[in-house]
Each structure stands twice: as C-alpha cells, then as structure tokens.
Amino acid sequence: MFFDKKKQPPTDILLRAENSNGTPMPPGGIKLMQALRLLLQEKNFDSITTAEISRVAGVNEALIYRYFKDKRGLLHKILAEYFRVHLAQITNDVHEAKGAFSRLRTLINGTISFHKRNGVFSRILLLEVRNHPAYFESEAYDLAKKYSKLINEIVQQGIADGEIRHDIPLSCLRDIIIGSIERACMRPAIFDQEFDEESLAGNLAEAVIGGIKRPTDMLQTQTGKRQE
Amino acid sequence: MFFDKKKQPPTDILLRAENSNGTPMPPGGIKLMQALRLLLQEKNFDSITTAEISRVAGVNEALIYRYFKDKRGLLHKILAEYFRVHLAQITNDVHEAKGAFSRLRTLINGTISFHKRNGVFSRILLLEVRNHPAYFESEAYDLAKKYSKLINEIVQQGIADGEIRHDIPLSCLRDIIIGSIERACMRPAIFDQEFDEESLAGNLAEAVIGGIKRPTDMLQTQTGKRQE
DNA sequence: CCACCATGTAAGTAATACTTACTGACAAGA
DNA sequence: TCTTGTCAGTAAGTATTACTTACATGGTGG
Numbered sequence: 001m002f003f004d005k006k007k008q009p010p011t012d013i014l015l016r017a018e019n020s021n022g023t024p025m026p027p028g029g030i031k032l033m034q035a036l037r038l039l040l041q042e043k044n045f046d047s048i049t050t051a052e053i054s055r056v057a058g059v060n061e062a063l064i065y066r067y068f069k070d071k072r073g074l075l076h077k078i079l080a081e082y083f084r085v086h087l088a089q090i091t092n093d094v095h096e097a098k099g100a101f102s103r104l105r106t107l108i109n110g111t112i113s114f115h116k117r118n119g120v121f122s123r124i125l126l127l128e129v130r131n132h133p134a135y136f137e138s139e140a141y142d143l144a145k146k147y148s149k150l151i152n153e154i155v156q157q158g159i160a161d162g163e164i165r166h167d168i169p170l171s172c173l174r175d176i177i178i179g180s181i182e183r184a185c186m187r188p189a190i191f192d193q194e195f196d197e198e199s200l201a202g203n204l205a206e207a208v209i210g211g212i213k214r215p216t217d218m219l220q221t222q223t224g225k226r227q228e
Numbered sequence: 229m230f231f232d233k234k235k236q237p238p239t240d241i242l243l244r245a246e247n248s249n250g251t252p253m254p255p256g257g258i259k260l261m262q263a264l265r266l267l268l269q270e271k272n273f274d275s276i277t278t279a280e281i282s283r284v285a286g287v288n289e290a291l292i293y294r295y296f297k298d299k300r301g302l303l304h305k306i307l308a309e310y311f312r313v314h315l316a317q318i319t320n321d322v323h324e325a326k327g328a329f330s331r332l333r334t335l336i337n338g339t340i341s342f343h344k345r346n347g348v349f350s351r352i353l354l355l356e357v358r359n360h361p362a363y364f365e366s367e368a369y370d371l372a373k374k375y376s377k378l379i380n381e382i383v384q385q386g387i388a389d390g391e392i393r394h395d396i397p398l399s400c401l402r403d404i405i406i407g408s409i410e411r412a413c414m415r416p417a418i419f420d421q422e423f424d425e426e427s428l429a430g431n432l433a434e435a436v437i438g439g440i441k442r443p444t445d446m447l448q449t450q451t452g453k454r455q456e
Numbered sequence: 457c458c459a460c461c462a463t464g465t466a467a468g469t470a471a472t473a474c475t476t477a478c479t480g481a482c483a484a485g486a
Numbered sequence: 487t488c489t490t491g492t493c494a495g496t497a498a499g500t501a502t503t504a505c506t507t508a509c510a511t512g513g514t515g516g
Contacts, residue, residue: 071473
C-alpha cells in the first residue's frame with residue numbers, strides 16, 4: 001500500500017481558521033462555520049436559513065455579515081478551509097511518490113479518500129458553489145486552481161519523461177482525471193451512499209492511466225485520429 | 229465522418245412541450261419556459277426572480293404555480309425538454325453506429341455537440357439542479373437515468389464482445405465516460421467560453437476509449453491491480 | 457341560456473437575507 | 487482616573503421574493 005496515512009478520523013477542519021488579512025477568526029466566526037458545516041450534513045445550502053445557522057452557532061445573525069461577505073461567503077470560507085487541509089496532505093503525498101503513474105494513483109487515492117471522509121466538502125464543492133459567480137472570485141476557487149495545477153505538473157512531467165502520451169492536450173487529460181474522480185464521488189455525496197474507496201480509487205486509476213499512458217507499441221488503432 | 233447531422237442551429241426546444249399527464253402545455257406555460265430559458269443565458273437561476281420570469285413571459289406570476297410545482301419545477305421542466313430532444317438524437321445515432329468504440333465516439337461527439345449548441349442545457353444540468361433534492365424526483369432525472377442506461381448498454385455489449393475490459397466495474401467505466409464529458413463541458417458553460425467541439429470530442433474519446441478498451445496483449449502493467 | 461372548466465389575473469402573506477444603529481468590554485495613553 | 491478608540495456582539499428593523507388565495511373571463515357542450 002502506498003497510501004496508509006489516510007486512516008484519520010473525519011478531520012476537524014476549520015477550527016483554526018484565519019481571516020483573509022491573516023488575523024485569526026474570532027470565536028463567533030468559528031462557531032458560525034461549525035454550525036453551517038453541521039447543518040450541511042443534513043440539508044442542502046439553500047434550505048438552511050441564516051436564522052438557523054446563527055441559532056445553532058449560538059450567536060447573533062448579524063455576525064454572519066460582519067465576518068463574512070454574506071451567506072455564501074460563509075460557505076466559501078468553509079470550503080476553503082477544507083481545501084487547505086486537503087491540498088497540504090495531497091501535495092505532500094504526491095511529491096513523495098516517484099513517477100507520473102504512481103503520483104497519479106496517489107492523487108486519485110488521496111482525493112477519493114478525502115471526499116469519503118468529508119462528505120460536506122464533497123457536497124459543497126460538487127453541488128453548491130459552482131452555480132454562483134461569487135465562487136470564482138473566492139479564496140476557495142484559488143485553492144481549487146492550485147489543485148488543478150498540481151495535476152498539470154504531474155502530467156507535464158509524465159509527458160516529458162515519455163510516460164504519458166503527448167498527442168492529447170493537457171487540458172483534456174486533466175478533464176478526464178478530475179471529471180472521473182468528481183463523478184465517482186458525486187453519487188455517494190448526493191445520496192449519502194457508502195462506497196469502497198480502496199477499490200474505487202484503484203479501478204479509476206487503472207482505467208484513467210490506461211487511457212492517458214503513452215502506447216508502448218503501435219499495434220493499436222490509437223495513433224490515427226479516426227478510422228472508418 | 230460518422231456524425232454529420234449535428235449542424236443544426238441551437239435547436240428551438242420546448243416549443244411543443246407537454247404536461248405530465250399528456251395534455252399539451254398551455255400557451256402561458258410555454259411562454260414561461262421560454263422566458264426562463266432566455267434569462268438563463270445571462271444569469272444564474274438563483275438571481276432570477278419569479279417576477280422577472282413572468283414579466284419577460286408577459287403573463288402573470290401565479291401561472292408559474294399553476295403549471296409547475298414551483299420555480300424549480302419550471303427549471304426541471306425545461307431541462308426535461310432539452311433531455312428529450314437530446315436523447316432522441318443520440319439514441320438514434322448510437323444505434324446506427326456499429327461496435328462499442330464507434331458507438332462511444334458517436335455518443336461523446338453527440339453529447340459534446342449538444343452541450344455546445346445548448347449552453348443553457350449545459351448550465352442547468354451541470355450547475356443548477358443537482359444541489360436540490362426535488363430534482364431527483366423529477367421527470368428530468370428520469371431522462372438522465374435513461375441517458376446513463378444507454379451508456380450501460382454500449383459498454384455491456386462491448387464487454388460481451390470482448391472489446392471492452394471486464395476487470396473494472398461497469399459503474400466505474402460509466403463514471404469515467406460521463407465525468408470526462410461533463411468536466412470538459414463545464415468550464416465553457418460557466419465562463420461562456422468557445423471551444424472546438426470536433427477536436428475536444430475526438431481527444432476525449434481517444435483517451436477514454438484507450439483506458440477502457442480490453443488490452444490486446446499482455447506486455448503492459450495493466451492486469452495486476454498494483455505493482456510496487 | 458347555463459353550467460363548466462380552463463386560462464389568466466390582482467392583491468396579499470409569510471419568510472428570509474441583509475442592514476443599521478446600538479451596547480459592553482477592554483486596552484492605551486495622558 | 488478619565489478619554490478615546492477598537493473589537494466582539496446584539497436587537498430590531500426593512501426590502502425582497504417565493505408562493506397563495508380568491509376572483510374574472512372566455513369558450514364549449516348540453
């Protein structure tokens with residue numbers, strides 16, 4: 001097993017969140033983030049009211065607007081804290097692995113594991129934020145781009161080393177990797193389904209790598225764009 | 229070229245929509261659907277008000293609640309009409325093609341083409357509905373499942389014929405196919421970006437098929453689950 | 457002519473995201 | 487010790503908006 005440090009409990013993320021300027025988030029802000037995170041385990045964002053969030057947090061409703069831009073700003077902040085932890089773990093693990101394929105397996109494994117351990121992260125990222133323009137101006141989106149860049153680096157290195165095929169654009173390869181992972185995590189996130197992360201990640205990596213690896217021989221029909 | 233009938237204009241869908249019981253949708257309902265579709269070209273669903281929809285449609289606001297369950301019900305109905313047209317086209321094209329790979333290419337090509345021609349469909353499906361439980365009770369979701377079943381059929385036939393690998397679960401293969409397509413269409417949908425559908429679909433199909441095809445020889449490391 | 461039903465409407469209501477104006481605590485400086 | 491300023495927190499609003507209710511109208515069959 002090349003990824004054994006994933007047996008942590010459903011990490012208590014966002015306990016130590018910081019404000020955008022670097023100052024630590026005051027207690028009220030932390031409580032609000034924890035409250036929304038808790039509520040998101042049971043219902044979708046739109047059906048959670050600001051009154052509910054503040055009631056669960058035990059603070060006044062107006063604090064949402066003091067510490068965050070608005071209700072969605074609070075959501076984005078939570079996502080950002082998840083992403084921060086996820087990125088720290090995954091970049092470390094990836095750089096420990098050697099070779100493009102091993103790194104990709106590590107990435108796929110780690111990402112799916114994180115999604116499984118953090119269903120709220122899954123739901124926020126896959127379902128709740130991308131329909132609203134403000135997300136793409138948020139800190140959370142910046143971190144999502146960093147994640148994307150990490151994949152770019154792995155794939156580009158793999159191409160340079162002759163492991164990964166060079167006849168398909170980088171963006172397309174990245175779409176396959178991220179798209180497959182997200183699709184696989186979406187159904188469990190929506191329906192609260194359990195899944196075997198080990199085998200899922202293994203199978204996904206196997207098939208995805210099979211598709212993006214450089215063909216070692218010429219007997220397949222892969223080189224010609226289309227035959228008919 | 230195996231898919232030449234896709235040069236239709238951005239189809240005028242939902243002009244001939246029917247109510248759920250089979251009776252034709254009255255004029256007011258049609259106008260409301262067209263109005264929301266128009267508005268969705270410019271802003272996201274949440275920031276469109278019912279007052280706005282009815283104003284653009286030129287009918288009274290209460291008609292939304294007579295002909296649809298609620299505001300989201302109207303959204304789901306629009307998506308369902310898009311899906312109906314899309315499914316009719318794609319199932320036909322797919323069944324004309326022969327062989328699992330040719331069918332998959334047809335499916336990928338046709339789906340991406342439909343997404344490109346119908347940006348509103350893209351945005352509704354990929355961004356606006358899956359965050360709300362009511363979607364999964366809707367007619368639109370039933371059609372989405374039909375689309376999913378179509379892929380199942382292709383892949384299962386491909387496995388039976390020895391074209392597609394059998395060592396990876398069907399659900400996983402399907403996630404790769406759908407996930408890749410949706411991820412590739414997401415960025416253009418969000419940012420209104422143009423893209424070359426021909427090359428995108430070709431590249432995607434090429435890599436995806438490369439990953440799910442049955443290995444014709446044993447010289448790769450694909451059979452063992454993991455080596456290290 | 458009338459009963460009926462479908463299409464359409466005006467006016468209202470409850471809920472909710474967000475705002476404003478305020479209080480108390482605490483620390484620094486004179 | 488008084489003043490000043492800042493930061494955490496709050497109560498009480500307001501404007502918006504999704505949704506409801508009760509009513510009007512027009513065509514159709516008997």
